[in-house]
Amino acid sequence: MRVLRRALMALAVAGVIAGALRLRGSGGVPPQGGGWRELTGTDLPPT
Amino acid sequence: MVAEEHRALLVGAGAVGARAARQLVSLGPLGELFVGDLDTDLAATVAATIGEPVTAGAVEDFVPGPGDVAVLASAGEHRPLAERALERGAHVVSVSDRPGDVAALLDLDAEARERRCHVVVGAGFSPGLSCVLVARAATTFEWVDEVHVARIGTGGPACAHHHHDSLAGVVPEWWDGQWVRRRAGSGRQLCWFPDPVGGVDCYRAVTPDRLLLVDAVPGVRRVSIRVAANRRDRVTAHLPMLRRPHPEGAVGAVRVEVRGRRGAVRDEQVLGAVDRPALAAAAVCALAARWALDGRLRRAGAGGLAELVEPIPFLAALAERGVKAASFQGAAAAS
Numbered sequence: 001m002r003v004l005r006r007a008l009m010a011l012a013v014a015g016v017i018a019g020a021l022r023l024r025g026s027g028g029v030p031p032q033g034g035g036w037r038e039l040t041g042t043d044l045p046p047t
Numbered sequence: 048m049v050a051e052e053h054r055a056l057l058v059g060a061g062a063v064g065a066r067a068a069r070q071l072v073s074l075g076p077l078g079e080l081f082v083g084d085l086d087t088d089l090a091a092t093v094a095a096t097i098g099e100p101v102t103a104g105a106v107e108d109f110v111p112g113p114g115d116v117a118v119l120a121s122a123g124e125h126r127p128l129a130e131r132a133l134e135r136g137a138h139v140v141s142v143s144d145r146p147g148d149v150a151a152l153l154d155l156d157a158e159a160r161e162r163r164c165h166v167v168v169g170a171g172f173s174p175g176l177s178c179v180l181v182a183r184a185a186t187t188f189e190w191v192d193e194v195h196v197a198r199i200g201t202g203g204p205a206c207a208h209h210h211h212d213s214l215a216g217v218v219p220e221w222w223d224g225q226w227v228r229r230r231a232g233s234g235r236q237l238c239w240f241p242d243p244v245g246g247v248d249c250y251r252a253v254t255p256d257r258l259l260l261v262d263a264v265p266g267v268r269r270v271s272i273r274v275a276a277n278r279r280d281r282v283t284a285h286l287p288m289l290r291r292p293h294p295e296g297a298v299g300a301v302r303v304e305v306r307g308r309r310g311a312v313r314d315e316q317v318l319g320a321v322d323r324p325a326l327a328a329a330a331v332c333a334l335a336a337r338w339a340l341d342g343r344l345r346r347a348g349a350g351g352l353a354e355l356v357e358p359i360p361f362l363a364a365l366a367e368r369g370v371k372a373a374s375f376q377g378a379a380a381a382s
Contacts, residue, residue, distance in 0.1 A: 034377010036241040036319065039362065043374070 052078045053340050056111050056137075058128055059121030060084040060093045060103075062203030062295045063142055063171065066329030067120055067336075068093055068101060070368065074337040083109045084121070111137035116336045119143065120329075122205035126151040129166060138164050138339040142171040142332045144209055149174070149255035156349040166349035170335040171328035173198040173301045174256040178263065178353035179331075179361050180303045180318040180372060185264055186358065187316055188307030192268050195306075196256055197238040197249045199275035200299015202325035207292030213252035214276055214284035220251065221261050221270040232281040236273055240300035241319045241373045249273035250281065259351030299324040317375035330368045334361065 055071050057064055060082050068082050080097075083106045084090040094103035109128065111117050113136035119125040125141045125148050132139045133155060141152055152168045159166045169175055177196050185191045201207040214232040234251040252274040260270050283289055302319040320327065335352060338344055344355045352361070362372050 034375060036373040037376050039318075039366070039372045039374055043359075 054079040054081060054112065054115045055118060055336055055340070056081045056083065056109055056115060056132075057118040057120060058083050058106055058109055059119065060086070060090045061120065061122070061205070062325035063206075063328045063332070064118075064120035065093045066326060067118055067142075067333045069097055070329050070333030071118070071336060072097055072101065074333055075341075081109070111135050113137065114340075116140060116339050118332055118336045120332060122203075124148050124151075126155075129155060133158055133162060133164055133166070136162055136164060138166070138336075140165075140167040140170050140332050140336045140339060142169070142175065142328055144169065144171060144174065144206065144255060146253060146255040146258065149258055153258060153349050160346075160348040163347045165339045165344045165347060165355065167332075167335045167339065167344070167352065167355055168349055169255055169259050169351050170332040172200075172202065172299065172322075172324040172331070174254070174259050175331045175352060176320055176327055176365070176370065177256060177301045177303055178259055178351045179356060179358050179365075180301065180320065181260060181264065181305060182353040182356070183358035183362055183372070184303060184305035184316040184318050185307070185353075188305065188309055188314070190266060191264050191305055191307040192266075192313075193304075193306040194260055194264055194267055194270045195273075195304040196260070196271070196301070197236070197240070197273040197275070197303075198299065198301045199240060199244060199247050199249070200324045201292070201296035202323075202328055203295055204292040206324065207296060208288060210252075210274060211280070211284060211288050211292075213254055213274060214250065214281050216253050218251045218253050218272075219257065221257055221267070224268050232276070232284055234271075234273065238273065238275070238302055239375070240302050241321045244298065244300040244321055247275040248277075249275050252276075260353060263351055263353035295323070295325050298322070299327075318372055319375065320370065320372045322370055327370045330365055330370045334364055334368070 080101045082090045090103035094101040111132045115137040117132035119141040125143045129139045201210045218229045219226045220229045238249045256272045300321045304317045306315040
């Protein structure tokens with residue numbers, strides 16, 4: 001019984017720590033389409 | 048006096064400074080490029096590697112003259128060196144990314160205007176390249192509401208120390224037209240950087256970018272700055288660094304998201320860049336220094352790159368030196 005209580009306590013403490021580390025924030029979602037394009041040509045005329 | 052007769056004086060021969068020296072020499076003729084460092088052997092090595100017109104010495108030998116440019120890429124405070132340069136009528140370009148130092152440098156604005164000198168503050172990767180990207184994106188809007196900057200990666204050891212410290216403490220954030228206090232290390236957001244970096248969790252951090260951007264973007268209502276971090280970074284942010292940082296960080300990236308109005312339409316533009324932060328910072332500060340010597344900066348006084356350079360030609364010149372910006376095209380990055 002004592003071992004079970006200690007295991008549950010350890011799990012609870014680990015959960016609290018993990019929750020505290022995760023903090024708040026939606027985290028966002030990946031872009032659904034498109035991609036990165038290098039700025040060239042008309043974007044950046046030569047100096 | 049023509050520009051090639053002027054000298055450039057560079058303080059700091061570390062990851063950024065050594066490369067900035069090489070960039071400065073390749074950007075155009077100089078009367079002399081003095082490289083000073085606390086480690087005089089390191090400065091001498093940099094000078095010997097590059098050759099003419101580079102000379103080396105101790106930081107105490109740093110004595111700029113009228114019309115020269117002082118490039119400050121050392122780990123210590125830049126304000127005293129900037130004051131010394133301004134007193135002698137020299138321009139200043141600082142890569143400092145410490146909020147206190149950046150604020151102190153911006154306080155030199157009145158003196159720099161009076162002396163008709165430039166004090167370019169935060170001329171590195173972020174702040175620096177990030178400020179130019181914000182200015183570039185802002186040119187596509189009639190009215191800018193929001194600016195959100197994220198970055199990943201560090202340059203040399205001093206930059207790594209600052210990244211470590213930046214995740215602890217209180218972050219002043221410009222939100223709905225006023226400063227609000229946020230906890231550093233909070234506000235997790237998945238930010239998508241150009242390939243090959245991709246998506247990384249980023250958090251609020253104590254960085255000086257906001258000091259430079261709020262004034263540079265008239266009417267902006269929200270400015271947020273985040274840096275990439277993992278859980279170990281956030282847990283250990285309140286402790287001394289547990290191990291010595293690497294001499295130089297790996298590939299990094301910066302991403303700016305600007306939201307505003309085009310006519311009646313509210314839209315956003317996302318720009319980014321991928322590079323080793325020390326390499327990009329060196330190119331940015333060297334180019335800013337060259338522009339200061341050539342009289343290409345917009346006005347005298349102290350300010351960030353978003354205020355002081357024309358963003359399109361500056362980015363074009365950076366692209367010629369291998370620091371290339373990218374634009375996110377397609378569906379909005381819903382971060």
